[in-house]
Amino acid sequence: MKAWLSQPQIAAVGSCCLVGAITDEILYVANLGDSRAVLGRRVADGRAVVAERLSNDHNVAEEEVRKELLQQHPDDSHIVVHTQGVWRIKGIIQVSRSIGDVYLKKPEFCRDPVFRQFVSPVPLKRPVMSAEPSIRVKKLGLHDSFLIFASDGLWEQLSDQDAVEIVFKNPRPGIAKRLVRAALSEAARKREMRYEDLRRIEKGVRRHFHDDITVVVVFLDRHRGGDSPLSGGASAVVCNTPADIFSLTSGKPMFPSMV
Template identity: 35%
Template sequence: MGAEAEVMVQLQHTIPVLDVPCCSDLDVKSPESTILQFIPSIRSGSFADTGPRRFMEDEHIRIDDLSAHLGSLMKFPKPSAFYGIFDGHGGPEAAAHVRKNVLGLLFSDTNFPETSEVDDAFLEGVESSLRKGFLLADLALADDCNVSNSSGTTALTALVLGRLLMVANAGDCRAVLCRNGEAIDMSQDHRPNYPSERRRVEELGGFIDDGYLNGILSVTRALGDWDMKLPRGSASPLIAEPEFRQIVLTEEDEFLIIACDGIWDVLSSQQAVSLVRRGLRRHDDPEQCAKDLVMEALRLNTFDNLTVIVVCFTSPDHQELSPMRHRRLRSCSFSAEALYSLQSWLDNKGSH
């Protein structure tokens, strides 16, 4: 489903980009007047495949018009959209539970802030609500008798409110923004080889063995997995706390790719962006682009389930012309004798 932006929300303050090492180059470079004129036009597509695995443990959610989906009781800047990928492990139960309950956990149970204006206080409230939602989802998995203690899931969500894009991530799914053809990572993979994660794990009494947390899990943040977590209230090496990155969208920002680690195991962020960008120029179909990414990962012999969401921020008429339309005309020249012969032939044809 898709929805065009109806109105643009006037920012009271310039929305800051999170000060994180990987995103220090995300400063908005466009003039302020250009930023204020830009309205994201949201449309998306998704595709999922079991891949070489026997069972599908991925879940995802795709909502192009969040306000319409939640109803008139919630008031958001427009356009508003929400996306999430939940990559399960140890069985599908945890990912399925989070997918089913995520909207209530994030937007109802946490008293999500409501306003039509985006300012610093609103941003703080949004981040706080998303963080609480992730932690509530983690606790809910512990309380659900239908979810095994050994079942867990990574979680990555992307929220668009007006021109704000906020990504929350716990695990090794990844969100990548395309800005003028350049891949900008909007999340960090929480794997044991990530230095800050390794330090945190070891400070809390955990260990890394052959790239696995406590020799068991390939991620350092996840929801569920209560057989690996210490009792509630205790500091555990495996946590559900998400990391956040945010940015103000401008006309330079073309689309966002959200995908599980099965994609990133065999494709770099830039390779994925280039593939999707070529596809959008050819057919302008984000769902086909999501499928193309999955097919490419399978061709490169990925070994995991595969789920991809592609979110476009510009309307089709803003897409660049296909390279076929830029084909140059060839020029050629004739000698005077050849031109005379051609003219004589034309005159003779006209006399018949």
Template identity: 30%
Template sequence: MCAVCPLRACLTVGRCHHHTPRHLHKLHYPAVSGNRKYRAKQEAEQMSTAQIDHILKANEYSHAFPRGPASHGAQGFHSNLLSANQPCEDSRSSASCLVDRHRSVGGGALLFGVFDGHAGAACAKAVSHRLFYYIATATLPLKTLQEIESAVEEARPVPPLLEFHQQPREEQRCGAQQPLMFSSRLRMFWQDLLQEAQEDTTALLDTEGSNVSSALEEAFMRLDNDLSMEAQLDLATSSPRRVPNPGDSHSLSSPLRVALSGSTACVAHLSQGVLHVANLGDSRALLGVQESDGRWSALPLTQDHTAHNPDELHRILGEHPRSERRTVVRHDRLLGMLMPLRAFGDVRFKWSKETLGRMYESSRPEVVAAAMNMALRRTMTQNYHTPPYLTAHPEVATHRLRPQDKFLIMATDGLWDLMHRHTAVQLVGEHLTGLRWQRPLSPNPGTTLGSLQSLLLERKGRGLSTVADLNSATHLLRHALGNDGYGGVEPRRLDKMLRLSPNHSRMYRDDITITVIHLNEPDVL
């Protein structure tokens, strides 16, 4: 995502005001007529089906949940990720909370998240690993928090809060000191929750845990505050003369690097058939609903936090003096630079002028590497009067699942730049229908040979369009990149999009991360 606008990377399709928008229809395709040798060469260069599948499916993931209360209404999920940036700035996570608000072990809630980073991958990677722990902590009952604190105080083992189904691969790259700082910060979080409960007599009555919506909001805000505090501590205690070697793991994952980069977040919390979606930024979540007549419709559960959203624009303008109305949002960007109006990290839009001044004066390599174009930085500094301009406060939607709610699609804006939400729901709905038709046939005792033959022919016809992908997220990815405009996939277009070099792919698309959670849909996975 071209969210912070150093001129080196402003190539998001149709979004950046510093560059001429580049659109997918401008991709060049060889003419169908012309020299035969030229056409033969183009065909020879085209990737095989196996090569295309290898690229599309390299990061796909599927998981099925066991039947019973622990599934919370979800049968399982499919996920996939395709990078455009090098390295990829998107991230994703999914996990089960192992202790719920009612003290039953093994089925607290299911958590799913997609995270779209900008100005580097560090913030998205950190948030994808840490946020779920903050959510799990915020939703636990006070008695459980007290038991955890006692266990830590007495050096007894603490039961795990989460079981990750899809651990971020980049976690192994974290600096050695980061997990220790993370654990201390998380402990301070639950200590503060206990302290607040002692000071608030009404909270002591809340033995079943916090309201999920407010807990999600508190978890988001607390993690963002911790990222900021860790960065300020890192900046204050490190030597300005220290110049790490290129690729130094501390520099790549330091608290300051994490806080200088940024990330949107879209997180789903599913417990006992109740779905909460917390969102900040421009990733999206929507339900695929099957109407009584069999048709599919999309039910959005998020709204974009950008200047294109009138409510969001009104919110941010109302938080600053009227004298800044012309400068807070310029060219549809925060201070003329940042596309999302809510995000983790991005301390350049949150810290005081004095703190930012000390940071820019330091010789820390993270600051040098993340330095903005100097002209843009001067413009931003001139209009930087009443920080913070950016918040990590999410909007939370609540929805109780109904029988017609068949799946939830969560994706970063890389997908939505290429595909309308109704198209996405239609594709996933038809894909799930195709998977059902491909399941082993179990005819009834009274089935005749004629009716069985007709059924087999119908199954064969319905299944032809879905045999390429068993993973719903991969199915969406294939159609987004190879869309022929008629609901199908144009092989040459798909080939072109996948063969773009890292230096060129970002000109035509963003990183794409998709997670599809299957609901009320038995035997799909």
């Protein structure tokens, strides 16, 4: 509360969150927002790969998310607004769940004058965003090959299937960076630009072309158990290859003094 009194703008700071954990061949995925986890599974005797999405996009671009909000706020006709070609909660934000963004979760935090440019004319009577994660539990199979965890900046440009095929068809080292480059190439193509020209655009301006992109790729290697009776020769998932990680920001921080 003390920090909010001196810097009320921190009430508008928020983040999506995506977490994955593996134990005893069980994968747990929890997410808030529209970062996404996608599994790559080998098929056709290992000659091809298919994608399986393991998280829910908490984004009002999804019709089900809009329906959920409308059901929760039947007395607020402005709970979701279509503006500038996209759906937004209260005309402000696309994600419906996040860490932070308390000015859209607690009415007392949206009364400061700093938010008059953000908050719609309809007063905030109750929280319009949530910090309740979606959780997925999955038993990993023999042909489950790798996981891609990425922010929405990647998925705005690449489909789930496009992404898993890039990982499947290319060497492991630097694979996360390769995915980011593929996304940037697609963003450039949509603007009828070359990739090199897009890369030369300064940060801040580049946010008009693509969002921040963070990618983590985890390979699920299987190793046969030993000869001990306890192992029974069974195979086990072992993530002993370091995760490949790459992150690219497209804009400047909203509040530089807080970084």
